[in-house]
Amino acid sequence: EAGVAQSPRYKIIEKRQSVAFWCNPISGHATLYWYQQILGQGPKLLIQFQNNGVVDDSQLPKDRFSAERLKGVDSTLKIQPAKLEDSAVYLCASSLGGTRGKETQYFGPGTRLLVL
Amino acid sequence: DQQVKQNSPSLSVQEGRISILNCDYTNSMFDYFLWYKKYPAEGPTFLISISSIKDKNEDGRFTVFLNKSAKHLSLHIVPSQPGDSAVYFCAASALTGANNLFFGTGTRLTVIP
Numbered sequence: 001e002a003g004v005a006q007s008p009r010y011k012i013i014e015k016r017q018s019v020a021f022w023c024n025p026i027s028g029h030a031t032l033y034w035y036q037q038i039l040g041q042g043p044k045l046l047i048q049f050q051n052n053g054v055v056d057d058s059q060l061p062k063d064r065f066s067a068e069r070l071k072g073v074d075s076t077l078k079i080q081p082a083k084l085e086d087s088a089v090y091l092c093a094s095s096l097g098g099t100r101g102k103e104t105q106y107f108g109p110g111t112r113l114l115v116l
Numbered sequence: 117d118q119q120v121k122q123n124s125p126s127l128s129v130q131e132g133r134i135s136i137l138n139c140d141y142t143n144s145m146f147d148y149f150l151w152y153k154k155y156p157a158e159g160p161t162f163l164i165s166i167s168s169i170k171d172k173n174e175d176g177r178f179t180v181f182l183n184k185s186a187k188h189l190s191l192h193i194v195p196s197q198p199g200d201s202a203v204y205f206c207a208a209s210a211l212t213g214a215n216n217l218f219f220g221t222g223t224r225l226t227v228i229p
Contacts, residue, residue: 004159031215042120042205042219043160056216091159095215103215104150107159 002026004108006092012114018080021111023092025073030097031055032069033105034077037089049075050097082115089113119143120208122220130228135193137223139206142187146208150217151180151191154203163204164191196227 005024013019025032030051035043046065048055051072060067064083069075079086089110095103121140129135137151147168152160166173166180166189173180179192193200206220 006159033217040221042207042221043217044219045216048216093159104162104165105215105217106162107152109157109159 004092004094004106006090006108006111008111009109010112010114012116013082014116015084016081018078019082019113020076020078021090021092021113023075023077023108025075025092025094026106028096029094029106030072031095031103032075033093033095034067034075035091035093035107037091037110039088043091046077079113082113084115087113087115117142118221119146120206120218120220122206122223124223125221126224126226128226128228129196131198132195135191135196135200135225135227137191137193137204137206137225139189139191139220140187141189141208141218143208143210143218144187145210146218148209149180149182149189150207150209151178152205152207152219153200154205154222160205193225196225198227198229201225201227 032049034046037043046060047057047067049069052069067077089112091110092108093105095105150165151163153163154160164175164178182189203222203224205222207217
């Protein structure tokens with residue numbers, strides 16, 4: 001079974017530029033998550049989708065970050081404009097979308113973003 | 117506010133010995149706990165989990181212990197192997213929540229051959 005796919009793996013941009021990340025979850029997984037992991041910290045949830053609807057985006061800086069999950073499968077996360085503090089690894093995860101609170105999330109390899 | 121804490125940033129253990137990684141949490145609503153392992157340049161990989169109705173869960177060389185009254189859990193690896201060298205993250209979620217995972221800052225385990 002294929003895992004969670006993410007691209008690109010690495011991205012370097014200058015501040016105020018825009019960037020987009022792509023995620024393809026495990027087949028059949030209804031729930032998709034985007035996490036931000038800053039160096040030396042644990043992953044922090046940015047947004048959670050159930051199919052193509054948003055479940056939680058309370059931690060998403062909506063003035064510059066946006067995410068969508070068209071057709072309930074692939075998802076893109078966009079930052080516009082980027083700031084220096086956005087330098088981090090962006091992780092996508094997916095889960096089956098069954099019993100709440102007992103779901104194992106499976107992570108992709110992440111996209112490492114460096115903002116100069 | 118860090119709701120899940122891993123106070124030891126690193127741990128070194130001899131091959132064949134026991135590795136014990138600790139995790140504390142503050143939110144009494146957390147009812148499900150997981151450990152993830154992360155190698156460099158890879159995403160976290162699920163290792164083992166435990167529900168709050170249990171105090172122990174075992175899977176091969178890995179055992180997780182949960183002490184709800186102390187809001188503390190630990191991961192035991194016996195025997196430790198060099199391939200276990202990685203960063204280990206503790207994570208927690210609330211059964212009544214949206215399955216959001218709250219992660220600790222991680223402990224880097226080094227198993228010395």
